[in-house]
Amino acid sequence: MIMGFLDKLKGGLQKTRQALVGRVDAIFSGGKALDEESLEELEEALIGADIGVKTAGEITGFLKGREAEIRKAGSPRQFLKTEMSALLGRPEPLVLFGERPFVILTVGVNGTGKTTTIGKLASRFVSEGHRVVLAAADTFRAAAIEQLDIWAERSGAQIIKQQAGGDPAAVAFDAVEAAKKRGADIVIVDTAGRLHTKSPLMEELKKVKRVIQKAMPEAPQETLLVVDATTGQNALSQAKLFNEAIGVTGIVLTKLDGTAKGGIVFTIKRELGIPIKLIGVGEGVDDLRDFNPQDFMEALFSTDQE
Ligand SMILES: Nc1nc2c(ncn2[C@@H]2O[C@H](COP(=O)(O)OP(=O)(O)OP(=O)(O)O)[C@@H](O)[C@H]2O)c(=O)[nH]1
Ligand SMILES: [Mg+2]
Known part of the structure; x- marks a missing residue:
């Protein structure tokens, strides 16, 4: 099971690995010197994998002038892996x-x-023995409610919904109240997708949060921002604006399968200070896992499949 996921992560990160590790190998193969030129090439490879200009500069700055040491320690690739692992720190899972x-x-x-992440999470929590209530607070489209309904059925979670066009805050409130009454353990609130730059939509989200707090003052204990890894650096402005509006406690980074932009993990970690708690590597119910920096680095730098 766990190996299966690591393999999936390896497969998913293949494009990122090619963009980054493949180029690192190419740069340093043939015993090329770690000079200005190869460092610049490396910096470009890092930026190309969406590691971010700042972090890329830091990494190459760190390698500069340490050629003897790096050669002694083994390959530049191994050295880079160790340095980059240190940047990611410890796992900070959803608790x-x-x-x-x-x-x-x-x-x-x-x-x-x-919505997919919610379905996967509901399924995980139910299988762990928790009672889960989903709140269909994406009332914008009827299809969104149906989509969540299917996940509720599949996972064995309950669902609180209204008709399309209803008030999202009211649905979220009802779900928390229902969970309290029924002694449920977890409520997961789905919301409509919205552009972080559209202030009326961000106001609506603030209202959802305020109204949830009328039902339970300490809620929401977790506010997860779901970010698509393939969007690259735009993830940063999304995170900043959602965080300013409602306070984000964790990031779910989805679609890490098949993107060359997996380096966004470093940018988020280094420039935001919001932990990546979960990652998605596919559309299936088992394709969501706690983000483990060490597994991520193993998968990113793996050599056994390409
Ligand atoms: N490859 C891949 N696809 C994913 C992943 N997570 C979600 N998807 C797919 O992305 C598409 C959009 O997923 P949804 O869960 O509907 O996204 P959403 O954020 O709820 O969308 P809106 O409610 O319209 O804002 C679906 O086709 C999902 O199957 C992932 O980790 N990997
Ligand atoms: Mg949705």
Whole structure:
């Protein structure tokens, strides 16, 4: 099971690996010197994999002038792996704490994978023995409610919904109240995708949060921003604006399968200070996992499939 996921992660990161590690190998193969020129090439490879200009500069700056040491330690690739691992720090998984219900509010721009992530999470929590209530607070489209309904059925979660066009805040409130009454453990609130730059939509989200707090003052204990890894650097402005509006406690990075922009993990970690808690590497129910920096680095620098 765990190996299966690592393989999937390796497969998913193949494009990022080619963009980054493949080029690193190419740069340093043939015993090329670690001079200005190869460092510049490396910096370009890092930026190309969406690691971010600032972090890319830091990494190459760190390598500069340390050629003898790096050669002694083994390959530049190994050295780079160690240095980059240090940048990612420890895992910061999703932890259910405090009073029940534990309320998770899910937000993000259109199509990033919010509803799918909720379905996967619901399935995980139910299989762990938790009682889960989903709130269909994406009332914008009827199809969105149906989509969540299917996930509720598939996972064995309950769902609170209204008709399309209803008030999202009211749905979220009802879900928390229902969970309290029924003694449920977890509420996961789906919301409509919205552009972080559209202020009326961000106001609506603030209202959802305020109204949830009328039902339970300490909720939402977790506000997850779902970010599509393929959007690259735009993830940063999404995170900044959603965070300013409602306070984001964790990031779910989806679609890490098949993107060459997996380096966004470093940018988020280094420039935002919001932990990546979960990653998505596919559309299936098992394709969501806790983000583990070490697994990520193993997969990114793996050599056994290309
Ligand atoms: N490859 C891949 N596809 C994913 C992943 N997560 C979600 N998707 C797909 O992305 C598409 C959009 O997913 P949704 O869950 O509907 O996204 P959403 O954020 O709820 O979309 P809106 O509600 O319209 O804003 C679907 O086709 C999902 O199957 C992932 O980790 N990898
Ligand atoms: Mg959705």
